[in-house]
Amino acid sequence: MATATLPPLEGGAPFIGHLAQFFRDPVAVLKQGYRTKGKLFSFKIMGRRMNVMLGPENNKFFFEETDKLLSIRESMPFFLKMFSPDFYSFAESEEYLRQRAIIMPRFKAASMKQYVSIMAEESLNLVNQLGDEGEFDLIPTLGPVVMDIAAHSFMGREFHEKLGHEFFDLFRDFSGGLEFVLPLWLPTGKQIRSQRAKRKLHAILQGWIDKRRAEPLEEPDFFQTLIETTYPDGSPVPDEIIRHLILLLVWAGHETTAGQVSWALADLLQNPDYLAVIRGELASVMGGSDGHDLSWEQAVAMQKMDLALRETERLHPVAYMLSRKANADIERDGYRIRKGDFVLLAPAVTHRLDETFTDPDRYNPERFNAEREDAQIQSNSLVGFGGGMHRCAGVNFARMEMKILLAVLLQHYDMQLLDEVRPIAGASTYWPAQPCRVHYRKRERGNAAGANVAALAKAAGCPAHG
Structure with a gap:
């Protein structure tokens, strides 16, 4: 039995270890570990050993051993506080599978088709708000659209129109409960606001559950179907689980998709050659359409856009780190990971090996x-949306909404970045830092696939990005 721990990262301070460096720039700590120690290394935060595994082979081990040697439940206590100890990934395996079975059918192709028109409608609403020319900041502008798509798709048009903005504001406070570094018992402003928002959100959602039961829709939507669903044994799904599922879907979608679509647009605007490829594809798939009549078949046909989204996921994974906790002593490549230690994957590093x-x-x-022939497609090499049994259930929904939002924006506007694009500082969701502004101008119908980027840059008063 191996006794040596994973090679420790040098530096750090007594007791707190690498807390200060990690809190300031976690990806820099993870990159330093790889440069100096290789694909297996460790560092400490507040006395807790963090064991990092990099590369597809370690990703595979990590996902296969989740719910076995590795516990997802014990690794993210903030999730238990935001949701419930008996909910979804953090429930016992059998209960998790029962709850997952409730929502998985809603993300299969037959159900996904109904969301395309909603995604296009909300994207066009953004176009109407923006007008013909101006500037917008990526996250503050695209984040609310992602939330609008989620509220409209998962809760229905009436809910979205009556409570969309209140729901969004509460949800931003609720999302502040995500805390990996600081102890959850600290009465920080973020934690207090998160718990207050959680109570209000549950009250709002319960009100809409009661309303839909009293006045069901003739043509059931996502929400109606969800509240009428039963477990395979015929027992009803508790309202608390329904409320948590809605919050989880919106939370996971907003945290990941808002950042990922912002990075994707920034990547395209910094790579005009591939932007021209995308514009050519849109011209072929959509013709002169502005997106009002966008179909499922057209969205699926945007294969180059799909490649662009995967490359952005590789370069800028919003979930830059995934965590588990060892349920038992683990031997890996001659090293020992002790029971109770944290085990981390780092997509932000492993995607660039x-x-x-x-x-x-x-x-x-x-x-x-x-x-x-030179395609670089390897199992477990791209893990921005997780992997294994706990892979994000809504990954196909997220990719579809990103496709449509980008397609609508690119059909309507020529755009130019005004600021340097860099990741947000600190141990937060890895979004582009603000400001990250885009200058936009309405495209003329029939505009050539290669937009006049130089002219637009001149009008915006900044150099074109290469």
Whole structure:
């Protein structure tokens, strides 16, 4: 039995370890570990050993051993506080599978088709708000659209129109409960606001559950179907579980998708050659359409857009780190991980290993093109949405809404970045930092696929980005 722990990262302070560095820039700590120690290393935070595993083979182990040697429940106590100890990934395995079975059918192709028109409608609402020319900041502008799509898709049009903005404001406070570094018993302003928002959100959702039961829709939508669903044994799904499922779907979608679609647009605007490829695809798939009549078939046909989204997920995974806790002593490549230690994956680092991806820091969506002989597609190499049994249930929904939102914006506008794009500082969701402004101008119908970026840059008063 191996006795040596994973190679420890140098530096750190007594007792707090690498807390200060991690709190300031967690990805820098993870990159330093890889540069100096390799694909297996450890560091400490407040006396807790963090064991980091990098690379597809370690990703596979991590996902296969979740709910076995590795516990997801014990690794994210903030989740238990935001939701419930008996809810979804944090319930016992059998109960988790029962709850997952409730929502998985809603994300299959037959159900997904009904969301396309909603995604297009909310994207066009943004176009109407923006007008013909101006500036917008990525996250503050695209984040609310992602929330609007979620509220409209999961809760219905009436809920979205009556409570959309109140719901969004409460949800931002609720999301502040995500805390990996500081103890949850600290009465921080974020934690107090998160718990207050949680109570209000549950009250709002219960009111709408009661309303829908009293006045069901003739043509059931996502929400109506969810509250009428039963477990396989015929028993009803408790209202508390329904409320938590809605909050989980909106929370996971907003935290990941808002950041991912913002990075995706920034990546395209910084890579005009591939932007021209995307515009050519949109011209072929959508013609001169502005998106009002966008169909499921058209969205599926946007294959180059799909490649671009996967490359952005690789370069800028919003979930830059995934965590579990060891349920028992684990031996890995001659090292020992002790029971109770944390085990971490780092997509932000593992997605850029040159042994997995050629020229890993270069933006190259075609690396995921399965039709090419040099395609770089390896199992467990792209894990921005997790993997295994606990892979994000709404990943296909997220990719579809990102496709449609980007397609609508690119059909309507020529755009130019005004600020340097960099990740947000600190141990928060890895979004682009503010400000990250975009100058936009309405495209003329029939505009060529290659927009006049230089002219737009001149009008915006900034140099074109390469």
